[in-house]
Amino acid sequence: MTTGNPESSGPESDGLESYGAVLFDLDGVLTPTAEVHMRAWARMFTAFLESSEGQPPYTEQDYFDYVDGKPRYDGVRSFLASRGIELPEGTPDDPPDVETICGLGNRKNAEFSRVLESDGVQPYPGSVRLLDHLAASGTPMAVVSSSRNARPVLRAAGLLDRFPVIVDGNVSAERGLAGKPSPDTFAAAASDLDVSVDRAVVVEDALSGVAAGRAGGFGLVVGVDRGAGAERLRESGADIVVADLGELVGE
Template sequence: MEWVDVDAVLFDLDGVLTPTAEVHMRAWKELFTSVLESLPDDSGADRSPYTDQDYFRHVDGRPRYEGVEAFLRSRGIDLPHGTPDDPPEAQTVCGLGNRKNVVFNELLDAEGIEAYPGSVRVLDDLAGRGTEVAVVTSSRNGPHVLRTSGLADRFEVVVDGGVAAEKGLRGKPEPDTYAYAAELLGVPVERCAVVEDAESGVRAGAAGGFGLVVGVDRGVGADVLREAGADVVVTDLAELLDGQTG
């Protein structure tokens, strides 16, 4: 299937439409650096510094608490899971996830966010062709990011982490959230394109039988995205309009 043939495009948000992935990365780094520094020397855990590769391997694209669990597991750190109501100070998986969310929103409110110009060009082109669009994000901050970036009025369908929890949908790399967005739009998955910058999100698109999976390489690596199932990989969505896809 070619880009121009799809009836609907399902976009991830952070790193695809907006550079909020960078804000998320900073918030995660602040959180996990503090966690590692608080561990005693005799904890037996891997206390080596948190890096961007930790983000891409364990956190990128996953629901927040799953990302916390994956990173802690990689370092041999065992904490109780807790509940989503845990305060940010709690030493639980959910508490750490909630603490990261506080940091993220503080950064977003202080600095704001603007959509990628190339992504806006694509949204304008799709609107002109009457193609349906939706946002599918693991983050519960999706509506906040869309409002802050000025994109909220472009999307009637937004499937975020809160919707996924309410509907009992499995997170990426499972295809459930993307399939649910296609269902809300009334478009068969084989007529939809999925646009993702995370390996887990690309795997979700490939697993769900979607007509086209576009990988956006914002740092994870083009080869990684292709191996995960991307049909096309770009570094900027405007390449889809300019015929520079690869």
Template sequence: MTTDVPRLTGLRGVLFDLDGVLTPTAEVHRRAWRRMFSAALAARGVVEPYTDADYFAYIDGKPRLDGVRAMLASRGIVLPEGTPGDDPVAETVAGLGNRKNAAFTAELAENGVTPYPGSVAFLDAAIAAGLAVAVVSSSRNAEPVLRAAGLRDRFAHVVDGEVAAALGLPGKPAPDTYLHGARLLGLGAEECVVVEDAHSGVQAGRDGGFGLVVGVDRGAGALELLASGADLVVDDLAELIPELPTADPRDPA
């Protein structure tokens, strides 16, 4: 743990990002993005190749099409927006987004996903302690990922890219999806902890006025996550189990 902060006692809800926090799907996403953008940039004769540093700088934690736009802009490329139903071969922002999603879906179907053991231990300990929990993810694949990981039954509420689009909620780094997740739990932002591995998600937690923002360092860098607004950074969520309350914080003293 990178710094000493108040215990989780007193907080009533935990809002989990999915990819990179509960499940190692961030690596699946990174492989899908790398495959898609490496080919797309090469086809345009772009000299500077796509790297994992581009993923963390322009894509990580953002809604899919926002990541496509940001990455293209980093290489001075502008494409038509297209429409959500664009064929994956279409040379549009939406087409590239659908191309990446096709690669991700194939990876998930072929290899599945196993959740981080420490994250599952913390999740179950939080539920046992009486904390309300929800998933808040930019991904439109949150539901199939949770099912593949065997975690869907832990959550009454999942706020993902599909929900955000249906409700017109801006994605991370805007705090709106996390604020919506807190409302679904019947809680205020100040009563919830946000758990994130991405700079954009940490910024959302900071700007939303949440009671605690926990960064999980899966490659973004502890110091960088702290600079983005995390109150503390851990390598594994199991480190936080001793900080959980031992009784339901909603119960009268």
């Protein structure tokens, strides 16, 4: 475990099981579907920018800076704003070939679904190790994801039955919850588990996700560095940063 003070005492050094609940992001935290999302975003935006004169190519850093961890349409808005590109909002029913905010978001989702169906997904072994450890200690757990595909991904990874509470993009839309970096979705999951936010742990790999954990006053915010960068995760609000969740399981 990487901490600012490795000899500190209290719940942080005692382990995640000393908290009332642990709230996990999904993509890039439990499953490597962040890689699938990254490829889907890259394919969609690369093709879109080819028709936009004078625009530099879409890069992996664009994903981490503007898209990672955000609800799909928010990610489209954020990236386009960074390039000074304006498009109509459209509606969630827009087909993928329509050049609106929603149309581009739906185009990305179609790419994601094709890759998930063809390749499947396996959870990170270290993440499963931590889930097993927390389950053995009776620690309540939830998944909090901006993705509307969270349940299919969890099912494909064999993890769906582990989580009594799943707050995904569909639940957020139904309840009118603001997406990350707002803390609303994490707060809703803690409430559903009947745990106060100061007794809940947020586990995130996205800058927007750790920012949500810090903004919400959660008891501990764990950053998982899958490419965003350890220092940037700390600057955004992570209390500790690990490269793999297996590091949080005591020997």
